[in-house]
Every structure is written in structure tokens, then in C-alpha cells.
Amino acid sequence: MATAPIFESDSLPYEVNEAPHRWDVTKADIYLEDRWHPIFKEMREKAPINKIQGSDFGSYWNVTTLKAIQHVEALPDLYSSSFEHGGITLIDDNALAEPIPEEERVVMPMFIAMDRPKHTEERRVIAPAFTPGEMDRMSGDIRRRTAELLDSLPVGQTFDWVDLVSIELTTQMLALLFDFPWEDRRKLTEWSDWAGDVELFRSEETRKARLAKMFEMGAYFQNLWNERKNKGEAPDLISRMIHSPMKDMDPLEYMGNLILLIVGGNDTTRNSMSGYVYGLHSFQDEREKLEKNPAFITNAVSEIIRWQTPLAHMRRTATQDHDLFGAPIKAGDKIGMWYLSANRDESVFENPDKLIVDRENARRHLAFGYGIHRCVGARLAELQIRILLEEMAVRRLRPNVVAEPERVAGCFVHGYRKMDVELSRY
DSSP states (O other): OOOOOOOSEEEEEOOOOOOOTTTTTOHHHHHHTTOOHHHHHHHHHHHHEEEEEEEETEEEEEEESHHHEEEEETTTEEOOOOGTTTSSOOTTTTSSSSOOOOOOOOOOOGGGGGTHHHHHHHHHHGGGGHHHHHHHHHHHHHHHHHHHHHSSSSSEEEEEHHIIIIHHHHHHHHHHHHTTTTGGTTHHHHHHHHHOGGGGSSSSSHHHHHHHHHHHHHHHHHHHHHHTTTSSSOOSSSHHHHTGGGGGGOHHHHHHHHHHHHHHHHHHHHHHHHHEEEEEEEEHHHHHHHOOOGHHHHHHHHHHHHOOOOEEEEEEEEESSSEETTTETTTTTTEEHHHOOOOOOOOTTTSSOOOTTTTTTGGOOOTTTOOSSSSSHHHHHHHHHHHHHHHHHHHHEEEEEEEEOOOOOOSSOOEEOOOOEEEEEE
């Protein structure tokens, strides 16, 4: 397969565009209406690195190809993730239609929005929960719970896959990781939805409502911390933090890391589980291929995650003036790394808009990021999705989408609010 150049623009390798502009991909309706594909394709062809000026989230650079994003991710000292420089989303407090007053800004640091060395220190605390050994330990329980859930689903009746399957399986997993009270586990879903919705920052009313939900979450988890702080070490994530250098976190940093772990553990896996259904329904030749060849399941998991890309972007902030493949980046510039676009990069993935269950290079996707910030829970996400597909195959169950799904309106979490399906057997 031929390798395309990073830039294919007829003139400059980048463009500077005043908003509103068709390349301002922070607009929520692009994702709600699922019409982002041709916009990013046009950017990859004409100006893979380009700057948008004056959007609702301020000015930022679009970086849209896989090679360029890997380059940015590989230089964490030049491209900061730190909350001190603005964090990991393209939101700009000062550029919003209703700017957030300085005295009302509440920062909740999380280790994904930190630079070295603190990022490394805090990641080391959490990473042991996601080792291959831990995956082996948890796999039996994940399979049992998945099997029980699938056996409870109505065959031949319409139901919401997002609610009954995707949310339920991932919320159960989160509850186990946190040793969270089982009867309250749906609170984790609610907090995740509020935490990951960047659109809520657009108005004072919704921003304050989101903040109230985050403090509700913080109070609940503070009680769990207090209950466990004098107990012995345990494998749950709260106990891991208590028995580590993270034990001295202030409440806002505790809340920030909770948001990271909840959104990372909920939204990404949940939307890939839903993407599995919609993707195979959209490409029924691939669905038939997978049903006839269950050995493709492991590879299909990577391909589903690539095709869905549950987090559309991450942001970095330049720490000094430099040249990025011809683009004149200045210190303080915001860089939007569009994983959604990189995973459809024609120079890497042949026929990228199609879900191909036996795609040879499916694992090259960037849905988990790259470099030091690569998703710490990637193995667990893959394990949960693989077991779901395996247990569906054992039962010869096929989910058929019966109505166009309701999608998330926003440029950060890329997923589904609701998806009506009907199960049949093959």
C-alpha cells in the first residue's frame, strides 16, 4: 500500500482559518449527526495540520494524521498535558461565550493531565491494577457476569443495548475496581456522563450543575476513603491510592483522579461495546465473516476500537516555539490531536471507513493514545470487549439495530446515548 505524504496541500502545509469554519471540529452537532467523516478526510487531504482561530473553545491547531499525532505524543516535554497549561481538552475558560470568572475556576488535577515526574509517580500507583496477571485474575469473573447478563436479555424484543449491556457491564466492572457499593453502582455512570461532557462548560448554568455533580461524587468517595484509610492494603483503586504517595492528595486532586478513572473505565469501553453492534450491523459482510470465524474475535476487538474511537481528541499545549512538520507552533498554542481522524488515516489503514474484522494492522490504532499517556486500562478494555464477543458467539446471538442510535453531542467522548436493538440467533 502506498504511503501518502503528511501534507498534500497545494500551497502551504497548514492553513489558518477564522471560525466559524467547516474545519472547526469542536462543534457538537458534527458528532451528534455523525457527519465528521468527510470533514476530517478533507483536512487530511488538504492540510493535515491547520489552525482554527476564534472558535467557541478558543484558537487551536488540528492535527489529523496518525504519524503527526504520534510525533506529538512522543515529545511530552515539548507538548504538555498538564492542567497548569490547560489540560487535555480543547476547552478554553476565557474563550467561552460565558467566560468563567477567575474566582469561580475549580481545577481538579488528574495524572493524565500532569507532566513528568508527577505523572509517572501517580501512574505507577494505578498501573499494577491492570497488569496481565490482574487480567487473568479478573477474567473468570468478567466472563461469569457477562454470561449472566446475556442470558437475561430478551431475544426477539426491542431493548436499549447501551443501557442494558454496554453501561451495565462497564459499570459493574468499575464498581469492582473501586470496591464500590453494588446497589449504588449506577451513580458511577451518572457521574461519568457529567464529567466527560465538555459541552456543559458552554454556559454558567450547566457548568455549575456539572460542578455540583462532581462535588456529590467527591463527597461519596471521600466517605469511602475515610472508611478504608486505617485498613490494610487491598487491590481496589481507592486502597491503592491510600497506601501510596497519593495518600496526601488534596480533595480536588482526589476528585480529578476519580474523574479520570471513572470516565476512562466507563465511557471508552462502553462506547466500544456499542460500536461493536453498530459497526457490524453497518457492515454485514464482516458480521457474517466473524460469525463464521470466531478466531477473528481478538483482532476484531482492536478493529472495533479503531473504527469507533471512543475519545475523539486529546489536547496538548506547546511549551516553546517550534516547527511541527512546517506548521509554526508558538509557546502556549493548543494542539488538538484528533484520534478519530488518525484512525481513519488512509496512508495507514486501507479502506479506513470500513470495519474489517481481520484487518492486518488493526492494532496500530491510536484510540488508547500513544507514549507515556497511553491508556493505563487498555488491557482491561480489550478483555471486557473480547469476552462480550466470545459469549455472544457461544450463544450464536446477533444484535440487530432497529433504529438509528442517539449519539453523544460533543467533541470529546465519541459514543452513543441510546441504541435500540433486537437479538436474533444465527
